[in-house]
Amino acid sequence: MSLPRIAIDAMGGDEGVRVMVHGAAMARRRHDKFSFLLVGDEKRIAAALDEHPGMRAASEILHCDDVVGGDEKPSRAIRRAKTTSMGLAIQAVKSGDCGAAVSAGNTGALMAMGKLALRTMPGIDRPALAGLMPTLLEDDVVMLDLGANTDCDARNLVQFAIMGAAYSRIVTGKAAPRVRLLNIGTESIKGTDNLREASQRLGDATGLAMQFDGFIEADKINRGEVDVVVTDGFSGNIALKAIEGSARFVTDLLKAAFTSSIRSKVGFLVSRPATELLKHHLDPNNHNGGVFLGLNGVIVKSHGSANAQGVANAVDVTARLLEDDITDRITADLAEVSAEMRGTARHGDANGESEEEAAQ
Structure with missing residues (x-):
């Protein structure tokens, strides 16, 4: 067919x-x-x-x-x-x-x-906007929601985790992607009631094709320690733009430094292969494609x-x-979640x- x-x-x-x-x-x-x-x-x-x-x-x-x-x-x-x-x-x-x-x-x-x-x-209350961002390792990290839903409850976050894991399995090939919720700390007592409830539900779930590892802080998003980062659209959009802005800041800073003197320009020629690799890695065109899951x-x-x-x-x-067939993958994962969790x-x-x- x-x-x-x-x-x-x-x-x-x-x-x-x-x-x-x-x-x-x-x-x-x-x-x-x-x-x-x-x-x-x-x-x-x-x-x-x-x-x-x-x-x-x-x-x-x-x-x-x-x-x-x-x-x-x-x-x-x-x-x-x-x-x-x-x-x-x-x-x-x-x-x-x-x-x-x-x-x-x-x-x-x-x-x-x-x-x-x-x-x-x-089984899905709200669609979410998921995007790919670079990490220190070979695979990109999937992050959602990036702005479709500014206010989310625990059930929304659980559904986002299921959808994000299904997407990650396609782009990374991993059978059980590592999933974490974005929070202000990694301790179980940190964060809002919705975050703690979502963490509890995901931690208690069985049969899901993911490894749920609790919370992650924003400074670890691009370290390669996680495959899927789940958050509400308000926090996700802020985090995304902060990361993109930081990438532009670093590249502009390097450009200014390498053109500040004759010695710097010579240094740029020597290190050009490394700087070109950095530029390629941080270029948003190389991670383009947000998906409405x-x-x-x-x-x-x-x-x-x-x-x-x-x-x-x-x-x-x-x-x-x-x-x-991302739709079938999400449907199959939702079927593994208890009716009590889905509500x-x-x-x-x-x-x-x-x-x-x-x-x-």
């Missing part, structure tokens, strides 16, 4: 159609069994495809000249879901025409439209400023999620929600 094709919102992102098509073409070299639905301005997409004959043969264009603005409110974007490139890419997943959608557009709008169109999986379908968010390599990595993540799914999240609720 052929793999489902991937819908690409070709109009999203800062760099435009050419970079989105180029990135998808790069990813297809590693996943040549996939085909694509490119949504956006037909003339611009066709012009971009002229540079990638192999991609052209594997692609269909769905014309659309309406685009979700970068600062557009999710509530407004939802009402234009049937006319925008982002909305039509998501609709292609809902209809079953595509197995996944990739966009570099407005994150809030993407999340809102995805929730409303695809709904959450049975917990929906009845795969939606991947690319950085708006991603270059072609960054887009390629986002599409690569998407292809791997489809190849390994009864909230009526609004499980059975549908209004546009206003989805846009929050």
